[in-house]
Amino acid sequence: MSHDGDPVDEASSSAPDLQILGDEITLQPSGFVEPKPVAQEDKEEALMNHSHSFRSEPLQFLREVSLYVSGQGWRAYDRVIGQPVFYSGFSENMTSMVLSAPLLQKRIAQLAEARLAVEEKEGLLNKDDKDYETKRAQRRNTIESWLQEVAEKLTDNMICKMESNTFIRGAYYLTMQLVTRAYHQGIHVSSEEVLRLRRVAELAAKKKQSIVFLPSHRSHVDYVSLQLICYRLGLTLPVVVAGDNLNFPIVGAFLQHAGAMWIRRSFGDDALYTAVVQSYVDTLLQGGYNFECFIEGGRSRTGKLLPPKFGILSFVLDSVLSGRVEDTIICPVSTQYDKVIETEGYVNELLGMPKKKENLADLLSNGPSILSLKLGRVDVRFHEPWSLRKFVDNQISKLSSIPTGLSTDQHNPEVRAVREKILRALGYKVLSDINAVSVVMPTALIGTVLLTLRGRGVGKGELIRRVEWLTCRVRAKGGRVAHFGNAPLSEIVDRGLEVLGKDLVGVVEGLAEPTYYAVDRFQLSFYRNMTIHLFVYEAIVSVAMYTRIKRGGGPAFQDIPYEELKAQVLFLSSLFRGEFIFAGAGLAANLDATLRGLEADHVVRLDRDEKGNITTVGLSDEERKAGRENYDFYCFLIWPFIEASWLAAVSLMGLTPPKGKNGDVWIEEAKAQNSAQLLGKTLYHQGDLSYFEAVNKETLKNSYTRFEQEQIINVVKSKDTKIPRRLRLDPSWRPSRDPETGALLAEGKLWDFTEKIASSRREGKNRRDGATVSSRVLRLTDELGRRLFDEAEKGGKAKVPSRLSKEEQEAVDLNVKSARRRRTLEGRAHL
Template structure:
C-alpha cells in the first residue's frame, strides 16, 4: 500500500476541491518552534492524503512521513483508534497513541509537542436514509467502510470541508496523576472536540420523517388531547389519531441532503445574479455555541429572501442549516415541497381554537428542540412593511420556553441559545408591493405565478446584502437573571412567571437584533436626504453628513454589533444612484442629489431600518432646533420624559444613565464642530453656517417620532382622564397624523401607521404615565406637566402648526 501512497495523494490533489477551510491557513495559531502532529478523529487514508496535499500547498508543517520527537518516532498524522469490528462482537477500545510522548514530556520539558485536530467532511448529510444517496453521497453520523469511503471521495470530491482545531500542547495536559491518565484525558478532549464539531456541521442525527410523525401523534401529550376530545365531542379516537397524523404530515419538514446540495448550488447562482455580494459578520459567535447548544435563530423579517439567505450563509460557512418555521401560505405547489426538503416546517397562522393541531405542533417542536436540531423562526410574525422592527409575537417564543422547561425537568442537560440575526438589503424585491400595501392595498396571496413575476426582476440591480449576527442569548442565564428560582417550577406546565416573561424576552431579542443593524449606502443616504424639506441636497453637503453619521456610529455606536459599509461617502452616493434609488443632477455650482415622490417613499423604508442607531444623537440635536444654548441639567430634564418612550418605539437599549449618554453625545458633537462648549453650557456656533444646517439635518431624524407623540398627547389631554379607550386614542391620533402628512405634503404612509400609536399608548402605560380603569385610560397632573415640558422641544412655528392640526373642526 505504501508504494501507492504518492500517486494516490496526487490523484486526491487533482480531484478534490475544498469548498471551505476553517480557520483559514494563515489564521492557525501554530508555534513555529514546536513540532506538529496532526490528529484525525478516525483512521481514513483519504483524509490523511488530503491533509498531506493541503499542507504542501499552503506551506504548513508536513503531514506526510514520520516525525522524530526526542527519542520517539511517530507518524506526522495520527488518528484516534476506532474499535475493531467482528461479525458478532466489537473489540475493546484501544488506548490513544500519546502515552510515550507524554511520559517523555514529563521527564524532558524541552520535548514539547503541539497536537492539531483535523476534521474532514466529504459532503454533508444529516443521518437519514436516502437510499442510494446514503451509500454514495456524504458524511453523516455513521462512519463508512473503505468501499463507501472510496465512493464518497469519487462523488463528493468537489464538495469537501476541512476544519482545523486549536493546537493542544502536551505540557498543558500533564498533572500529578501521571502520564497514563493524561493520555486518556487527551483522547477524551479530542473526542469531545470532534463530536462538537460534527454536531455543529452536520446537526444532530435525524429520525426518519415517517417515524418522527408517528412518534409525535402517539406521544402522551397528543394522546391525552385525543382522549379528552373523543369524550367531550363524542368522536372516534381512531379518527382523531388519524387526524393527528395528517396534521403531522402537514407540519413536518423533510430535510434531504440532495436538496440541500442542489439548493446550495442554485442559491449561489441566485445570489451572484441578484446581488453584488453577501457580507457576513459575527458568525464566530454562532460557531462558539454550535457544538454544545441547541440554536434558535431569530432573524428580523424584511423579505421572503430571508428564508433562503440565512440557510445558505450557514451552510456555506460550515454550519448545519436550521429547520425553519414558515407560514402555511408558502406550502404551495412546486415551492412547498422544495422548501420542506430544504428544512422548512409549516404552521397555520392561528391554531388557538384547534387543540389537537396545537398539541401536535407543540410536540413536533419539542422533539426538534430536545434532540438539538437548530431552529429558525421570525419573532415579528410577518415581514415589516414599514422597515421598522415589529413587536415580537409571543407564540413561538412561548412554545420554545415550554419545551425547554419540559426538557430541563427531564434530563436537565439541554443548553439552548437564541441567536439574533439582522439581514440588511440595499434593495429588496418587495419594494412595490410594500408601498402598495402601506397605502391600503390588499396583500396578494403567494402563488407560483407570483414567484415567476419576481423572477422577472432578476435583471435589475439589487446591490449588496449583509447578514449580521447579534449577541446570542443563552436561555438558562437569562432565566437566572429575570426569574431567579425558575428551576423550582420545572414540574409545572405553565409557571406563573412564564406569561409575563415572554413579552420581555421578545423585547430583549428585538433589541439585540436592532443592535446588529447593517448600515449600507442606501439607508445612509435615506437618513440624510429625507431630512431635507424637498428631498434634495448638494452632493458636497451630503458627503459631509454621511461622514458624520459614520463617525457617530464608530465612536458612540447606536448598536454594539452594527456594521458600516466599505468605501467612502462618495462611493456610497454612486452606489445609490446606480441602484436607481435617487437622481444626481449635474450643476455648475455643484451637483445635486434628489428624490422624486416615488423614490422618497421607497427610501423611507430603508431609513426606518436603521434610524434607531442615531436616536440619541438625533434627539440631542433636535433640542438645539430653536434654543441655541443648553446646560446639562436643563437638557436632561427636557429629554427625560420622552427618551424612554422613544427608546421603546425604536426598539433600542437606552444607556444606563441618560445624563452620561447625553454628555458623551454633546462632547462628540463638539468634536464634529456642530456645537461649542462654554461656561454657560453647550451652544450652536454662529460660524460656519453649515454647522447649523448639519445639526438641523441630524435633529430632523427624530422629528416624525416626536410629532406623533405630540399629537397623541394632545388628543389624550384634550379628552381628559377616563374619557378614551386605547383603540379610540390610537385611531384619533392616526387620523390627525394623516391630516398633518397631507397638509405638509409628506407622502409617507408609515408616518400614520396605527400600530405606532398603539405602541405609544403601551409605552406610556409601561412608564406609569397612564393606567386603565374599566378599560378607560386614566392619568393625573404628572402627565400634563411632562407634556408641557416636552413641548418646549418644538420651536414656536412647529408648535403652532401642530396645535392647528389638533383643533376640533368647530373650534
C-alpha cells in the same frame, strides 16, 4: 443611553469576507492582510457570488450543473456538522417522535377527559348505567383515537420534510441562482464570525444541542440567505418557522421539503394544536436539530427592528425551563441589504393599501423582473452564540423570590409573571445582540444623509463629506460599516446611488454641480431607519433641547435647564418605549452618558455647578458656527416619529363622544387607526404636518399600542374571533366640548399631552399661530371622529356591536385596574 466609545478600527469592525476559490473556502481572520499581487488590484471575495451563465459561458455552466447533480465536493452535503438530515424516512421518524411525546399524549388524555365531562353533563353518558365504566372507557378510547388522528394530520401539515439529499442539492443551486442574480454582488459574511460559528456547531453536535438562529426580518430573502450559508459551510440546515400564509400550491411543498415548518398565524384556544407545536419544538431541541425563527415575528416594513414577538420563543423557553431540554444555543443574526426587494410593496401597505396574499401567479409574474434587478449585496452577521440555560439561570438568580412550580405550574399567576419577565428579557437581549452586529450599508448611509439635510438637495462633494462624517459616527458608536476593501469612499457612494436608482434618488443636471435629492422620501426612510438605533439617545436629547431652541433669540434664551431637559427626555423615552430598543442602564445614567458624548463631539455645551453637576445645556459655539448641521442631523432622524406620535394623539381627540351621545360606544380599532391615517394625509397636504412618513401605518399602530398600555384608550378583544378589537377613549382623558356649539376645546389632560409632544415637533411656517392651528386641526379631527361614531352605531356590513356585553365590560374594568396596579408597583409615572 450608551456613551460614545473610542472609534472602532475598521479591521475589527468589518472583518474581511470569506474567499471562495473553486471548491475551497479560505477563512481569513480579522486583521488579515493579503499580500498584494503584482499588477493586480485588491479584490474582495463574497461567500456566494454570481454563477456562470449558460448564454455567456455554456461549458462552465454545464460543468457547474453536473457537479451539483453528481454531488461533487462540498456540493454532496453528506458530512455536515450537526444532526443528520435529508435522508429517506426522516419525516416518518420525526412524526413518530412528535406523536409519542409525553407532553402531547398527556394533553390528548386531558382533552378526552374534558370531552367526557361535557358529554356526562349533557346526559350522553349516564352514570346510573350498569356498564357505565365500560362505556366510558370505550368512549374515551374513541375520543383519544380521534384526537390522535387529528394530531397526526396537524403534525404532517406542520413539520419540515427533509427527505432527499438530491432535492436539497438542486434546491440550493436553484435558490443560489435566483438570489445571486437579484443581489449581483453576492452574500457576504464575516470570516471570524463563521469560524466561531463552526466551532460552536461542532461542540453543539457532540453534546446533541441545537443552535437556535434568531435573525432580523426585513425580507423573504432572510431565511433563504441563512439556509444558503449553512449549506455552503456544511452546517445542518435549520428548521425554519414560517407562517402558513406562504404555504400555497407548489411553493409551499418546495419550502417544506427545504426546511420550512408551517404554523398558523394565530393559535386561538386550540389546545391540541398548541401541544403539537410544543411537542415538535421539544423533539427538535431534544434531538439537537438546528432551529430558526424570527424574533420580530413578521417582516419589518419600516427598516428598523420591531419589538420582539414572543410566540415561538415562548415554546423554546418552555422546553428549557421545564427541563424537557437540557440546553440550547442561541445565535442572534443580522441580515442587511443594499436594497430590499419588497420595499415598494411595504410603502403601499404602510399607506393603507390592503396586504396582498402571496400566490404563485404573482411569484411567476414578478420572477423575470426580480432576476434582472441589480440590488447590490446581502451582508449577514452572526452574534457570538450563547447558552439559553445560563441566561435563564442568570435571570432566576436576580429574582427576590422564586415561585414554586416555576418549571411546571403555568396556571400559577406568580409563575406566569416570572416566565413573562424572563421571556421579555430574552427577547430584548436578542434584539440588542442583533443591533450590536448589524452592519450599515452604503444605501443606508446615503438615505440617512439625504433625509437629514435642510436643503432640497446636495452636491456630490457635500454628499460624500456627510457620508464620511456619518461613517465615523457609526463607528464611534460601536456600530459597523459594510466592508469594501480599499475602495475609495467616492466609489462606494457611486455604487450606493446606482443601487438605490433614480426612483429613489434623483439628480439635477445642468447646474454648477450635479445635485442629488430624495425622489421618494417615504421609501427612502426605510434605509434611514437602518441607522437610527445607533443614535436614538442623541436624537431624543436633541429634540428635547429643541423645545427651547425653536423659540429663537440669542444663545442664552435657547439654553435649557437640566431638570427641564431630563423631564422631556423621560417623557419621550416613555412615549417611544415600543418604538425603539433602549439600554437598561436607567434614565439618569443614559442621559449623562449621552450628554457627555455630545459634549465631546462639540455639539452641546454643558454648564456645571461647583459640585460638577450639570445645570444647563445649550448648543456649543462650534456647532453654531457649523450651522447646527450635526445637531440638526439628530433632530431630523427622529422628527418623523415625533410627528407620528403627535398625529396619533391628536386623532384620539376625535374619539370624544359627539354632543348628545354617551361614552359607551366602542369603535373598531382598525377603523380608528385608518381614520388617524386619513387625518395625517389631510394635514400633510394642508401644511400642518411636515413629514409624510408620519402617516406610516406601522408607527401609528405602535403609538396606539403605547396609549393602550397607559390606559389612555381602553381596548377590548372579544372571544368571538369574527368581532375585531374595539376601543374607546378612557373617560378620564376625554376633553371638554363647548356647551353651546359642541366644538372640541383645546384644553384638558389629552390636549396637554398632545402639546407636550408638539413642543418637540419641527417648527413649520404654517404652525406658528397656535390658536388657528388648534381650531382647524380639532375641527377636522372632530369631523372624522363623528363619522366613526355614526358608522359604529350603524354596525356596518359586518354588524360589529358598538356596545359591550356584560362579560366584556367586566374584562375591561379588570384590565384598567390591573394596569393601574402595575404602574403603582413599578413606581412609573403616567405619560
